[in-house]
Amino acid sequence: MATQHSRSAARLMMAPAVVLLLGWMLIPLTMTLYFSFKKYLPMRGGDLGWVGFDNYVRFVTSSAFWPSVMTTLIIVGGVLAITVGLGILLAILLNQPMWGQGFVRILVIAPFFVMPTVSALVWKNMFMDPNYGLFAHLWEFFGATPVQWMSQASLSSIVIIVSWQWLPFATLILLTAIQSLDREQLDAAEMDGAPATKRFAYITLPHLGRAITVVILIQTIFLLSIFAEIFVTTGGAFGTKTLTYLIFQRVLESQNIGLGSAGGVYAIILANIVAIFLMRIVGKNLDA
Amino acid sequence: MGQIKLNQVSKSFGDVEVIPPLDLTIEDGEFTVFVGPSGCGKSTLLRLIAGLEDITSGHIDIDGTDATHVPPAKRGLAMVFQSYALYPHMSVRKNIAFPMKMAGVPAEEQQRRIEAAAKALNLTDYLDRRPGQLSGGQRQRVAIGRAIVREPSAFLFDEPLSNLDAALRVGMRLEISELHKRLATTMIYVTHDQVEAMTMADKIVVLRAGYIEQVGTPLELYYKPRNEFVAGFIGSPKMNLIKGPEAEARGAPTIGIRPEHFDVSTTEGAWEGTIGVAEHLGSDTFLHIHGVAGCDPMTVRVDGELSVKHGDRIFLTPQADKLHRFDAQGLRVE
Ligand SMILES: Nc1ncnc2c1ncn2[C@@H]1O[C@H](COP(=O)(O)OP(=O)(O)OP(=O)(O)O)[C@@H](O)[C@H]1O
Ligand SMILES: [Mg+2]
Numbered sequence: 001m002a003t004q005h006s007r008s009a010a011r012l013m014m015a016p017a018v019v020l021l022l023g024w025m026l027i028p029l030t031m032t033l034y035f036s037f038k039k040y041l042p043m044r045g046g047d048l049g050w051v052g053f054d055n056y057v058r059f060v061t062s063s064a065f066w067p068s069v070m071t072t073l074i075i076v077g078g079v080l081a082i083t084v085g086l087g088i089l090l091a092i093l094l095n096q097p098m099w100g101q102g103f104v105r106i107l108v109i110a111p112f113f114v115m116p117t118v119s120a121l122v123w124k125n126m127f128m129d130p131n132y133g134l135f136a137h138l139w140e141f142f143g144a145t146p147v148q149w150m151s152q153a154s155l156s157s158i159v160i161i162v163s164w165q166w167l168p169f170a171t172l173i174l175l176t177a178i179q180s181l182d183r184e185q186l187d188a189a190e191m192d193g194a195p196a197t198k199r200f201a202y203i204t205l206p207h208l209g210r211a212i213t214v215v216i217l218i219q220t221i222f223l224l225s226i227f228a229e230i231f232v233t234t235g236g237a238f239g240t241k242t243l244t245y246l247i248f249q250r251v252l253e254s255q256n257i258g259l260g261s262a263g264g265v266y267a268i269i270l271a272n273i274v275a276i277f278l279m280r281i282v283g284k285n286l287d288a
Numbered sequence: 289m290g291q292i293k294l295n296q297v298s299k300s301f302g303d304v305e306v307i308p309p310l311d312l313t314i315e316d317g318e319f320t321v322f323v324g325p326s327g328c329g330k331s332t333l334l335r336l337i338a339g340l341e342d343i344t345s346g347h348i349d350i351d352g353t354d355a356t357h358v359p360p361a362k363r364g365l366a367m368v369f370q371s372y373a374l375y376p377h378m379s380v381r382k383n384i385a386f387p388m389k390m391a392g393v394p395a396e397e398q399q400r401r402i403e404a405a406a407k408a409l410n411l412t413d414y415l416d417r418r419p420g421q422l423s424g425g426q427r428q429r430v431a432i433g434r435a436i437v438r439e440p441s442a443f444l445f446d447e448p449l450s451n452l453d454a455a456l457r458v459g460m461r462l463e464i465s466e467l468h469k470r471l472a473t474t475m476i477y478v479t480h481d482q483v484e485a486m487t488m489a490d491k492i493v494v495l496r497a498g499y500i501e502q503v504g505t506p507l508e509l510y511y512k513p514r515n516e517f518v519a520g521f522i523g524s525p526k527m528n529l530i531k532g533p534e535a536e537a538r539g540a541p542t543i544g545i546r547p548e549h550f551d552v553s554t555t556e557g558a559w560e561g562t563i564g565v566a567e568h569l570g571s572d573t574f575l576h577i578h579g580v581a582g583c584d585p586m587t588v589r590v591d592g593e594l595s596v597k598h599g600d601r602i603f604l605t606p607q608a609d610k611l612h613r614f615d616a617q618g619l620r621v622e
Pocket of ligand 1: 301306324325326327328329330331332333480
């Protein structure tokens with residue numbers, strides 16, 4: 001796309017897509033903003049007029065707000081740490097030549113194809129149920145009292161479930177990155193006297209930098225809005241109410257669309273703060 | 289110190305024997321070149337010496353002690369790879385410092401050796417750049433710098449110049465030869481370019497399919513190739529190999545004559561032919577001559593000032609004392 005002519009032609013061709021995309025984005029955003037300044041209770045009188053920043057003030061001052069922000073950040077941070085850490089480990093393992101490599105790779109990727117609702121239900125009932133779950137049996141086998149996962153370790157349970165879902169994604173991206181590492185670099189480092197741990201720290205890890213960045217950025221986008229996993233496990237109880245879940249409760253359980261919309265705007269702000277923060281720390285990896 | 293001795297060393301990948309058992313001694317301070325066609329096992333042999341591949345059988349002695357099971361880092365050898373294998377996310381300075389950092393060399397000493405290597409290799413201005421910001425020749429020098437600072441007992445080079453353009457290759461060839469003269473350290477150099485082999489080596493090892501075909505000085509190989517393979521491989525352009533009645537008449541099933549060992553005339557001579565392509569290099573001209581029985585085309589090197597052209601008839605007389613004779617098995621007969 002070098003010449004003037006081809007550039008303007010390209011612009012023309014892209015215009016429909018850009019307009020569609022803008023509409024897609026702008027209409028919901030404008031509607032959220034519109035409702036956030038209204039008192040709008042569908043079951044209790046409908047549109048009750050403009051209220052200024054009332055919804056915004058009520059949303060932040062509610063006792064559930066700051067805990068929900070904290071919960072969101074803990075879940076996102078926990079899942080990122082687990083998936084990136086285990087993802088690197090798995091990618092290294094899967095990159096070793098071994099028997100049945102293709103089959104093992106498919107097994108590792110499988111969780112990604114399970115719907116969030118289903119996987120959360122499976123985890124909740126098959127593994128984490130304190131009476132007949134597999135973990136309960138395991139604990140009893142070793143003579144320990146089974147953990148009441150959903151109530152005693154509610155946040156950890158959700159982090160485990162969501163990590164299990166996202167681990168394949170991280171592993172897959174990191175595996176392709178590891179495969180592109182030049183073998184001669186590792187050989188050179190070995191000749192230079194670096195033992196396996198240092199080869200990992202000085203050669204493999206920096207090589208993975210960009211892939212890790214991509215994993216973190218993409219996962220963060222999706223993790224900020226997880227919902228199904230909370231809905232089917234704890235239903236927002238036991239301190240697992242994320243910002244997304246709080247908004248859901250305001251809109252559907254309390255039937256307060258204005259308040260929910262104000263929450264939605266806060267969610268956008270939180271997402272942007274997290275994004276800026278992430279770009280600051282990991283984004284520079286994308287430049288080089 | 290840097291004597292390397294291979295005793296019945298062999299290497300198989302699965303069922304495929306890439307290197308059949310071979311013996312080879314590389315003396316301290318020698319510049320040894322492994323040369324051979326692609327896939328003959330040169331890199332594999334070098335990696336066996338480096339310790340990057342396990343030996344299937346046999347053993348390797350370095351400086352008189354058995355090093356067969358010594359890990360690569362402890363063998364005191366430094367390697368320069370074909371792809372350079374620089375660490376892309378480290379500056380040139382850090383790249384060069386890496387082996388010293390791993391060995392725990394004190395910081396001032398590291399600094400001193402980096403400065404010295406950078407000065408010797410003309411890298412002083414580039415120390416803070418990343419490898420990605422350097423040209424091919426500069427990257428090559430960084431790779432050499434990284435090898436030098438370890439002060440190894442021997443250097444291993446795996447086709448270090450094959451990614452460079454022709455002019456740069458000639459320059460780097462000289463630099464590596466000078467480095468060898470200055471350091472007087474053992475060097476093993478892998479190439480498939482016979483010009484590099486001839487110009488740089490103290491000793492050439494010609495390999496074919498893992499077998500050593502001949503070991504000798506460049507001139508030994510040039511004047512007394514042990515068989516047809518070495519005869520065809522060493523020397524540029526290639527030696528002409530002639531079979532049939534013309535060869536029988538000179539006392540062997542196959543005779544070889546190098547392009548530069550002909551007397552050329554436009555009026556009379558032993559063989560007559562027509563000039564096909566004439567490659568004018570300025571100083572010399574290579575003529576590809578058709579129509580001589582037993583070898584087509586025959587390559588002949590003549591003085592650049594001889595004015596001949598495509599289609600001319602020409603007479604050739606091989607210089608009798610420069611003929612090479614080979615028996616039916618392709619081995620040299622005196
Ligand atoms: N890891 C491996 N597994 C199986 N076969 C291998 C392996 N490495 C090399 N080989 C085989 O060993 C033979 C020698 O390979 P090597 O790389 O030593 O050749 P080379 O002489 O260095 O060739 P080139 O000049 O092209 O670099 C080749 O036939 C190659 O296919
Ligand atoms: Mg090779």
